[in-house]
Amino acid sequence: MMHAQALLAEGINTLKAAGIEDSARDARWLLAYALGIERDRLTLALHDPVTADQETLFRQAIMARTRHQPVAQIIGARLFWGRSFQVSPDVLDPRPETETLVEAALRHPVGRVLDLGTGSGAILLTLLAERPEATGLGVDLSPNALEVARQNAEALGLSARARFVHSDWFSEVEGEFDLIVSNPPYIAATDFAGLAPEVRDWEPHMALVPNGCDGSGLAAYRVIAAQAPKYLAAQGWLMVEIGVGQGADVLALFTQAGLKRGQILPDLSGRGRVVVAQA
Numbered sequence: 001m002m003h004a005q006a007l008l009a010e011g012i013n014t015l016k017a018a019g020i021e022d023s024a025r026d027a028r029w030l031l032a033y034a035l036g037i038e039r040d041r042l043t044l045a046l047h048d049p050v051t052a053d054q055e056t057l058f059r060q061a062i063m064a065r066t067r068h069q070p071v072a073q074i075i076g077a078r079l080f081w082g083r084s085f086q087v088s089p090d091v092l093d094p095r096p097e098t099e100t101l102v103e104a105a106l107r108h109p110v111g112r113v114l115d116l117g118t119g120s121g122a123i124l125l126t127l128l129a130e131r132p133e134a135t136g137l138g139v140d141l142s143p144n145a146l147e148v149a150r151q152n153a154e155a156l157g158l159s160a161r162a163r164f165v166h167s168d169w170f171s172e173v174e175g176e177f178d179l180i181v182s183n184p185p186y187i188a189a190t191d192f193a194g195l196a197p198e199v200r201d202w203e204p205h206m207a208l209v210p211n212g213c214d215g216s217g218l219a220a221y222r223v224i225a226a227q228a229p230k231y232l233a234a235q236g237w238l239m240v241e242i243g244v245g246q247g248a249d250v251l252a253l254f255t256q257a258g259l260k261r262g263q264i265l266p267d268l269s270g271r272g273r274v275v276v277a278q279a
Helices: 004-017 023-033 041-047 050-065 071-075 096-105 122-130 143-155 189-194 219-230 249-254
Strands: 077-080 083-086 112-116 135-140 162-166 177-182 232-241 260-266 272-278
Touching: 004 023, 004 050, 004 189, 023 041, 023 050, 023 071, 041 260, 050 071, 050 260, 071 077, 077 096, 077 122, 077 189, 083 122, 096 122, 096 135, 096 232, 096 260, 112 122, 122 135, 122 143, 122 162, 135 143, 143 162, 177 219, 219 232, 249 260, 249 272
Parallel strands: 112 135, 112 177, 135 162, 177 232
Antiparallel strands: 077 083, 232 272, 260 272
16 A cells, blocks of 8 residues: 555656746645645655555556646635635646735725626735725636625625626626726737746636727726726725736826826846836
8 A cells, every 4th residue: 555655746746847936835735735734734644654546646647647737726725815716727726926916905994895807806805804894896707707706705604695697897897996906818929939838838828818999908907997997986995916017007097097196116036026106
């Protein structure tokens, strides 16, 4: 009978041979998943025997990772702001950098929230979980993404305060909001081929590259800047995640739309990550 430690070594070697970076980390995550335990308990289980089903599940997960499928998709979940969110190939994998947007939003009163392109719902649901008085609307053009977001809301006990609507940006949105947030598609068409295969080949194209004739990656921000002021309450805030080098252009779009107090906020690496402005 194989023990967990030997299975882990096998997985690490397989991932290394496939050229997967951080192969030891990923193999540990996938072994914990196959064993049905939390990752921080894996060390305690390394000398235990594994069942045939656990062995099969682990090897299937390792093979999926050799094809560059993201770990979060393989195990079906990702931690974001300390909470577990269901993920699938229909939504972006919530990234730690996006927590910069959440942190910025929580510096202000969070009442009525609109999340444009909500995906898994990670941004909206985190804000609602942190602010029990808040309510929110998440919109997305993908019905499958909306289903993932609804399931996350239910799992977090937030269904009573979160609604999800199929909408092309603001097309099905009504009312005013104290906070509008978005992590829109911002990859320029010319940059798509150079993305890591975990992103390029496995995450939804519509959530990465915006529809727009100029291919610059700014098309979504133009739509948001043009329409958001009509949906912001007095002194409400608009906050968006941005791509590399897009801060000045997005800030200019917000200023031209009549928004004020615009800022570019850095993430932990010091790179401009979020643009904020006030009605």
